[in-house]
Amino acid sequence: MNFGLTDEQEMIVSTVRSFVENEIYPHEDLVERTGEVPKEIADEIRRKTLELGFYACNFPEEVGGAGLSHVDFALVERELGRGSMALNHFFGRPQNILMACEGAQKERYLLPAVRGEKMDALAMTEPDAGSDVRGMKCFAKRDGGDWVVNGTKHFISGADHADFIIVFIATGEDDTPKGPKKRITAFLVDRGTPGFTIRHGYNSVSHRGYKNMVLEFDDCRLPDAQVLGEVDGGFAVMNEWLYATRITVATMSVGRARRVFDYAVSYAAERKQFGQPIGKFQGVSFQLADMITEIDAADWLTLASAWRLDQGLPANREIASAKLYASEMLARVTDAAIQIHGGMGLMDDLPLARFWRDARVERIWDGTSEIQRHIISRDLLRPLGA
Amino acid sequence: MKVLVPVKRVIDYNVKVRVKADSSGVDLANVKMSMNPFDEIAVEQAIRLKEAGQADEIVIVSIGVEKAQETIRTALAMGADRGILVKAVDNVETDVEPLAVAKILAKIVEEEGPGLVLCGKQAIDNDMNATGQMLAALLGWAQGTFASKLAIEGDHASVTREVDGGLQTIKVKMPAVVTVDLRLNEPRYASLPNIMKAKKKPLDVKTPEDYGVDVSPRLTVVSVKEPPARKAGVKVADVAELVDKLKNEAGVI
Ligand SMILES: Cc1cc2nc3c(=O)[nH]c(=O)nc-3n(C[C@H](O)[C@H](O)[C@H](O)COP(=O)(O)OP(=O)(O)OC[C@H]3O[C@@H](n4cnc5c(N)ncnc54)[C@H](O)[C@@H]3O)c2cc1C
Numbered sequence: 001m002n003f004g005l006t007d008e009q010e011m012i013v014s015t016v017r018s019f020v021e022n023e024i025y026p027h028e029d030l031v032e033r034t035g036e037v038p039k040e041i042a043d044e045i046r047r048k049t050l051e052l053g054f055y056a057c058n059f060p061e062e063v064g065g066a067g068l069s070h071v072d073f074a075l076v077e078r079e080l081g082r083g084s085m086a087l088n089h090f091f092g093r094p095q096n097i098l099m100a101c102e103g104a105q106k107e108r109y110l111l112p113a114v115r116g117e118k119m120d121a122l123a124m125t126e127p128d129a130g131s132d133v134r135g136m137k138c139f140a141k142r143d144g145g146d147w148v149v150n151g152t153k154h155f156i157s158g159a160d161h162a163d164f165i166i167v168f169i170a171t172g173e174d175d176t177p178k179g180p181k182k183r184i185t186a187f188l189v190d191r192g193t194p195g196f197t198i199r200h201g202y203n204s205v206s207h208r209g210y211k212n213m214v215l216e217f218d219d220c221r222l223p224d225a226q227v228l229g230e231v232d233g234g235f236a237v238m239n240e241w242l243y244a245t246r247i248t249v250a251t252m253s254v255g256r257a258r259r260v261f262d263y264a265v266s267y268a269a270e271r272k273q274f275g276q277p278i279g280k281f282q283g284v285s286f287q288l289a290d291m292i293t294e295i296d297a298a299d300w301l302t303l304a305s306a307w308r309l310d311q312g313l314p315a316n317r318e319i320a321s322a323k324l325y326a327s328e329m330l331a332r333v334t335d336a337a338i339q340i341h342g343g344m345g346l347m348d349d350l351p352l353a354r355f356w357r358d359a360r361v362e363r364i365w366d367g368t369s370e371i372q373r374h375i376i377s378r379d380l381l382r383p384l385g386a
Numbered sequence: 387m388k389v390l391v392p393v394k395r396v397i398d399y400n401v402k403v404r405v406k407a408d409s410s411g412v413d414l415a416n417v418k419m420s421m422n423p424f425d426e427i428a429v430e431q432a433i434r435l436k437e438a439g440q441a442d443e444i445v446i447v448s449i450g451v452e453k454a455q456e457t458i459r460t461a462l463a464m465g466a467d468r469g470i471l472v473k474a475v476d477n478v479e480t481d482v483e484p485l486a487v488a489k490i491l492a493k494i495v496e497e498e499g500p501g502l503v504l505c506g507k508q509a510i511d512n513d514m515n516a517t518g519q520m521l522a523a524l525l526g527w528a529q530g531t532f533a534s535k536l537a538i539e540g541d542h543a544s545v546t547r548e549v550d551g552g553l554q555t556i557k558v559k560m561p562a563v564v565t566v567d568l569r570l571n572e573p574r575y576a577s578l579p580n581i582m583k584a585k586k587k588p589l590d591v592k593t594p595e596d597y598g599v600d601v602s603p604r605l606t607v608v609s610v611k612e613p614p615a616r617k618a619g620v621k622v623a624d625v626a627e628l629v630d631k632l633k634n635e636a637g638v639i
Binding site for chain 1: 577579581
């Protein structure tokens with residue numbers, strides 16, 4: 001067993017760390033204040049990421065990616081997690097589900113996404129179907145050789161910048177002993193397809209500038225060529241690829257927690273009350289001890305789950321544990337960091353209040369903490385017939 | 387033309403240095419080490435010369451502990467071609483002094499025959515600002531120090547130097563030793579493909595004995611101290627009080 005990073009991994013970490021510090025941090029206040037990423041800044045981040053060969057580094061070399069292992073990619077995302085989500089969206093990491101593209105889809109979606117020419121987004125959630133994905137109402141009906149889609153998706157991140165969106169849509173229903181069960185298909189939907197609109201959604205407390213959008217389908221006609229994977233095979237592609245977004249939440253939570261921790265530890269060393277640094281009070285120093293212990297635990301849990309993927313071992317439960325623990329750890333760490341800063345922690349002169357707000361969504365998106373616990377516990381009990 | 391770039395592994399410039407309790411030096415246990423920032427600028431300049439077709443090979447040399455290999459790999463990941471590690475000490479706390487470094491470099495220059503040696507103007511750990519100058523003297527080569535601009539013009543190099551109160555441009559005959567200053571360029575990030583390639587680039591490991599150089603220290607560090615803590619300022623009521631204090635307390639006007 002070896003917990004050390006290779007020379008390459010060390011260099012990947014230090015390159016991405018410098019990139020985030022020099023290319024992302026300086027724009028964070030602007031994005032926070034305006035809720036927008038100016039186009040020139042977005043283009044600049046994308047251009048530099050492409051130049052450095054980090055764009056789409058999660059994709060295999062055959063399709064133009066860098067072929068990073070899951071562990072390497074987790075290290076990249078961990079460092080990215082220090083920076084603003086809205087900005088590091090342009091340090092492009094297309095959804096790896098695009099690897100399911102077949103034939104002409106590769107030239108139209110997969111390759112341009114890897115080359116940074118087109119951006120993607122992914123849509124499952126609906127106003128009436130969040131955790132219960134199968135409860136979706138967005139429906140595609142056969143009409144001649146095409147599909148005609150009606151329905152609404154909401155909370156779709158990055159759809160404002162997307163050239164196309166991977167959308168999960170119900171394409172049928174089976175009767176089962178447990179009641180009717182929807183069949184689901186993944187579609188590739190281009191921005192500008194007639195009957196398809198992308199509009200502004202809600203303002204979120206977390207990650208200003210990283211917008212969530214509403215998608216509306218009104219008799220939107222899609223040919224079979226837009227089906228990603230098999231018709232009615234939506235759950236198969238989901239299960240094959242969507243673990244990745246949960247690891248992303250875990251790794252980014254760890255990266256952000258480390259940034260927050262750096263603030264907390266230096267403040268504890270510098271801020272004086274009662275004639276001494278507040279870090280000399282056990283009430284403060286023990287908080288720091290708990291914080292770093294939890295951060296390290298989340299870090300190793302996450303890297304270990306990525307490592308399992310690299311080894312071809314089952315990792316579903318481990319990834320759920322990492323997502324659950326890292327996102328909840330981040331909530332505790334950001335909260336404690338504010339406590340250590342006292343009133344100053346709440347003022348927007350420091351980024352701590354932002355980290356604290358941003359942390360809130362990590363326990364909700366890509367499967368809530370409850371859903372992760374459900375996945376973990378089913379994995380434990382299903383084999384026992386319970 | 388071959389360009390030789392010596393690089394030093396030093397305490398990272400972001401690390402808050404701590405002086406050891408016994409005043410013998412700076413605490414280097416478990417602190418982040420990186421390439422000396424001035425050396426990074428030298429590496430960047432060498433790569434730019436190569437990209438401009440004025441250099442065809444960039445050789446990186448580091449003299450120090452085994453771990454200095456990482457520093458060489460970083461330079462290789464930026465785009466240099468190969469490396470030479472001279473394993474001169476086992477303990478990071480033992481600094482190899484400028485003269486010993488310059489002597490080893492002189493031998494390597496004899497072997498490699500570069501047309502240009504690009505050094506950082508100084509290492510940020512002990513600020514000696516001596517190695518490049520000593521190397522030029524040992525080789526009998528021309529030297530241009532504190533370069534903020536460098537142009538190769540045939541068998542000469544034009545070096546713009548940052549001197550007190552302005553810029554001085556000199557012409558030096560090649561081969562030459564040029565030491566670089568902060569404003570020469572902005573070093574690039576290592577690209578991912580180059581990071582992946584760096585491992586496959588050749589890296590020779592040598593010892594000072596291979597070059598017949600004695601690296602034992604000649605300097606004795608008497609003591610290392612923290613700079614005195616800055617005292618808090620005072621508030622003055624008005625200009626008159628300020629002028630009075632400057633005159634009578636500080637004695638500066
Ligand atoms: C900012 C933001 C961006 C998002 N981006 C995207 C995106 O790009 N694409 C996308 O498809 N979705 C996206 N989502 C949606 C996100 O994945 C969902 O919000 C999430 O899955 C939860 O669904 P819900 O909000 O409808 O909550 P609900 O599912 O209604 O849950 C409400 C509460 O009930 C609990 N609950 C539900 N079912 C169970 C159960 N079986 N057992 C125990 N507790 C349960 C939940 O844990 C939660 O606490 C985004 C969400 C946000 C907030």
